[in-house]
Amino acid sequence: MLEFGDTIPSGSTLHADIAVFGAGAAGIAFAREFLDSNQKLLLVESGDRVPDSTIQSLYDGKTIGSPYPLSGSRSRQFGGSTNCWAGLVARLDPIDFEKRNYIPHSGWPIHYDELVPFYERAESLLQANDGSLDAFSDAPFSPITFSEKLRTKIYQWRPKRFLDFLSDFERSRQIRLVLRSNVVALHLNGDKWSIDSVTVKTLDGNTFRAVANRYVLALGALENARLLLSSATEDWPGVGNEYDIVGRFFMEHPHLDNQLQLMSFDGRFQGYSGSSDFYPAIALSEETLRTERLCNSAFFLPVSGSAPSDPWAKRVQTIATSFGLSSGAECFPVGIPIEQIPNPESRVSLDSERDILGMPMVTLNWQLTPEDLTSLQRTVEILVQEFGAFHVGRFQNSLKQRSLKNPLGGNHHMGTTRMATRPQEGVVDRDCKVFGTDNLYVLGSSVFPTSGAANPTLTILALAMRLADHLRKNA
Template sequence: MIRRREDFATGSVIETDVVVVGGGPIGIVTALELAKAGVRVALIESGLEHQDPVTQDLAVPASPQNDYFHLRSEVSVRRQLGGTTALWGGRCVKFDPVDFEDRRITAHAPWPINYDDVEPYWQRACDWAVCGRAAFNAREIPEIAHRDMVTGLPDDAVRTSDLERWSLPTRFGRTYASALRDVSGPEVWTGLTCVEIVTTDEGDRVDHLVVKTLDGRVGTVVATEYVIAAGGLEATRLLLVSDRRHPGGLGNAGGHLGHWYMSHVVCRVAVAQFADDSVIHAHERDSEGVYVRRRFTFSPQLQRRLGMPNAAVWLVNPPISNPEHRSGALSGVYLALISPIGRFLLAQAIREQHIETGLAPQIGAHLCNVLRDLLPSMGFAVTFCYARFLRRGRKAPGFVVRSPDNRYLLQYHGEHLPHWASRVELSSERDALGMRRICTHMCFTEADYEGVRRALGQVDAHLREHAVGHVEWLSDDVEELIHRDLKLVGGLHQVGTTRMSETPDGGVVDRNLEVHGVKGLYVASTSVFPTSGQANPTLLGIALGLRLADRLVAARNGQFSVDRTVTPIHRRGGPPHSAGASAVS
């Protein structure tokens, strides 16, 4: 059942078994899994069922926000039911076993769990994301296993068979609306913001939550267990402001709350020149119609030997804003994105990455490209528009045009190494509900920059060894290019600020996501990751939400451990009804 803020009266008390704060993908999955198991659940969402600018303003950081690397909140997060999946492209990637290892480059940020703790949840997470089977290597998919990304290039220390998968894209608020409205589902409250977690006088467990509406109504939520799934920054903010009996915030005994803020190192600083056109440059589809993309990745042995951050590299189009690419298709897309309809075609953050150059648009040159390539451009427009916007079911996640000279720009997507100075902190400025706004300080280290050079150098060596191509840098000043590109992506992924640890001295939550020192309070958010890996965090966040739901259900059933053979709510394939380094900032 979905209730709205108009249904909430001042002084109301919501009583339930488990309250989940935050209606993004992790919160929705956790709440529905618990409700399916018969647990009484309340799901509290600050936003509405649709985008609302007044509610969105609650997520705005303090002004002026001088963080060079951090995107504006209106393009990086969304306060509404379904959360930021309303902006999500749908890319699904699992974390690798090496991410959970005790590595030298992340020795100050150990995971208290290992890969085996999350491996049983990948398929269920894929089911919820609606991205098909949990197969992330081309050799596991018979219909594409016989093809190589580059003919004559084997998997070795550098690999080309690892995949990313793409969801519908799945808008969780829309996809699971019927399940959330079902009388047997959770009690969902929209337009209700949790502004404080109040503990007992002893401070060792939660007494209640304080919730408010934007029109001034105040009430409380009382439960047995409390799950904070409000997104990376908002979960951190809520713990920080709940300092009535815990100076510095809940779970901050070790001083880690808000620190170790990570996103990813994302940049385009080199091109791959291939010897011929025997290259799989575009997305493929498996037998279920799910889009997948091959990438250059690096073996754990190579990562350990060279001390490399985990990373992936894939082929992308040249900058579409520069008409020198001479592609009618790319110029046509650029003209569409800068037109009044452009904001309806792509999420704003992604759109800005493609069109923001700091220079005046060269519209005439782009029109010349389209006219010169008119028939192929028209064919591309019809085919892609159908696949992206009109076809029922799965939408094409994007496109890469074939290069006539076998030359492709490379996208690096790598681990952002944890650094103490990269942080989130409270300001003195307050939002419309009286909560203190946050300031972010995103830092990257020289080790992050060196990771880019090392990874692309390994790709170059691998291509040359097998005589299939080579890598060329776009500039002698690679660091300047990385610095420029990072400005466009910081804050899209929000990791590390409530990190999990074995002891309170090392982090904020324990291996089961329970806040150190506060029984019954859990954080189900990507902010609990001690490291960021090469993967975007959504799929692992969902997997950890599933793991937490299983644990809470098992505890209520008197079980001492989670039964890993638990049947998913629905069938596969469809929805259910580095410290010490110099910082660069």
């Protein structure tokens, strides 16, 4: 059933078993799991079916750290940011879930293996496979075999627009989808353990309440934190924020382009620019990441190789030819997304300025640490060493101290309501339930304690399906 907030009488109350706020990848994937359920679900979304600049402006805010496109990196409409994503999907690596002593605040409270069945379901939803080399054995590229320190990791292009799922909800009798409706306040009972109700406002001035047994926030990593933080009062730090962690640990995948160029001595990296289906990346093996104490990363070759053109590249090619190492060198620009080290000072906080609904706007202070660059530099050094030692190629390396000064992000917002085993270290538990509450859950990449180097959507979907299973079993 599809409705619009401005047609719901002001002051009314909508009842459901589960109320979900946010109809992006997480909220939609979660809600779809209840299409055949006997539980009544309310799905509330700020946006409409098409972009609306006024609604989109509710994302406006301030940045005080590295520059960041707060509004441009998101889409506030049904389908959420799947409306503007490139569609690259990959699983996180098993190591990404591990507690790594060399990465502060690392470690998920769940193991990779626990997520595998949900990754499989998420992949099925996107018509993707498991991304293994076996699944791409016929694809026209050669996996790396020359060095045990390196591997090929396959990403898949699956730019699914979740707007396509709208008809599922229009037809559903169990799910009530309400568009053009903004969650603005969480109301707790007296002892602050449970959410009693949620206030929803429309831009037309309608205000109504949602009352449910359980509540799921799937608003995105910036908005999830914004809503939780805005529940604070003068003498109380807000929902899930007893230890001042909500909004902290904001992470991105810092991207570096034009900082590295590969000269391959032979044709082995032909095909690494990918196709409309897959996109192989060069990565360090998990064992190397462990022994070298490095963050995860991926090295993409976004365009096909070309003959060396600048004078210095030609000279390097001449050396390779002189040593009998190359007869047909190709140069590739390299694109690098890296795992950001969780940093409590990288954070979302509330601004004194409010939006047109009266909600405090967000201030984002995206901060990297010197260790992020150190890890990347050593990673590049390993690539240089392995490609050199096995006579595979050379790199032109333009990384410098300033390289991560004003990084580009991948429009991947993560970490602001991180998952942990105890409230001193995070905001939600292993079941995505907010610490200190008994009926509030959070979905999306805001719960990621670490980011790996994989695009987050597949993991967002897997976690959404996992929570749906959990809530169905514990109805």
